[in-house]
Amino acid sequence: MFFFLDSEIRQLAYNLFPGGNKPIGVLVDLFSITYEIRKNMEKRSREFGLSYGQYIALCVLSAQRDEMSSPSTLAEKMGVSRAAISSMVISLEQDGYINKYDDPNDKRGVFVSLNDKGRGKIKQMDPFFIGLASRLMSDFSESEINQFQTYLSHVRSAFEDVKGYGLTDPKMTGDKWYED
Template identity: 35%
Template sequence: MSVMLQLKELPDALILGRFVKRYGEVDVDAVLHFLSILRIGTDLSEALDGFLARHGLLQGRWWVLILLMREDDLTSTPSQLAEKSGVSRATMTRLIDGLARDGLVKRLDDRNDGRRYAIRLTAAGQAKLDKVMPDYYPRVQRMMGVLSAAQREQLLQYLLLLKEGSRAFQ
């Protein structure tokens, strides 16, 4: 996970001009576009967070519930969950702590391997998803509806290209 600044005040061309004077030739448009893209990414993520928060969740916890529901036996392990949601095992430990405290998941001992735990979605966890998801899907649909299928495809193409380009920061 990452933190992304909201950047309420993007630099205007004048200010960037002063920076150019100090730092030499700069593609002002490229910088402004880049910052705008980051900011909108944050905005979208925050829109989702705000929605989930109304259901007492945040992206991390919500995603864990979804990953569990995907499993046939509603069960997984902390390290698998960490891997699949792209967070560290330490972070997953604490996400699970919170979810277990709220009764949405349960830790189950593995009798074959004393190191492992299984994490199972509880009835309460399933009930939570059953409240969130039927609210979530139509909203995503409504949101994405502002773009045609072709436009969405195009957008994704461009973003994937940018992602390739972001190797420039390596």
Template identity: 35%
Template sequence: MAVEHTDEVELIVDAWRRERPDLDSDPLLVLSRVTRLARRLDLARATAFASRDLDAWEFDVLSALRRAGSPYELSPGTLGQQTLVTSGTMTNRVDRLESRGYVERRPAPNDRRGVLVRLTKKGRAVVDAAFEDLLAQERDLLAALPQSDRNQLADALQSLLSALEN
């Protein structure tokens, strides 16, 4: 007789079903697993960034600039929108990144009072290396799933997020 593989989430759901059979605890089967995966992802990201002496917020700002394409610059306001922080927080973050030599401020060409934040060569090198490390960590997290399952999971998560964000 084959023994079914049971994970911690299934044990928790089975206990809730026993104690509260009047409630549908099926959402836990998905969302508790998503939470556990998110914790593992956070640890993997922290490992990838720590290997480059970066905090997650530093990677977020540097990667926003890198994704902008050459000349790898954005206004502080756009950076704040992309990284979901206030203008005051972004000012502090740019100051800290500038002190590490990862970004530089320059005047905005079409706005005398405006400023652009530009990724330096040093900043580009560190964000590129951290991104490579991150992708390796994330590939390791997904290694147990065949590509077809990854595609199906990505599609299902996109559908769920689209429904929640609209």
């Protein structure tokens, strides 16, 4: 999908749909703001000496039982490829944020675990990211935040329903998706 960052490009996207298309407009705005937030988080993570993905990997590890995981499980939880997690694990291990252990049950397998330096890095970075989230949501009431979460859940659920369909799928006609 396109990332509509510039207001002129966003307006062009709106104009592509005669009579306007509110759902497209909302998605364009959603893509735009999430892209900008992600870009800023990546920039700020680099100021801490990690990529945003590496920070997330450390956070995911910290939430695991025993702060340990296989790289494939870590990749699945983060929604990234095994190749991406492999290079992340190498980098995080070289920088001393995680430890890597051979899997005693599988000679080809490994586990990675968070160590003190990794926990320290999370502790160092968390205040910024928690502060960012707090600031972004500071103008919303608790009720509005709950409603926003509900809306996002609806979008996620709808996306799960349609993500397997291709553009030429016969189940899609015009603006309607048809069930089997």
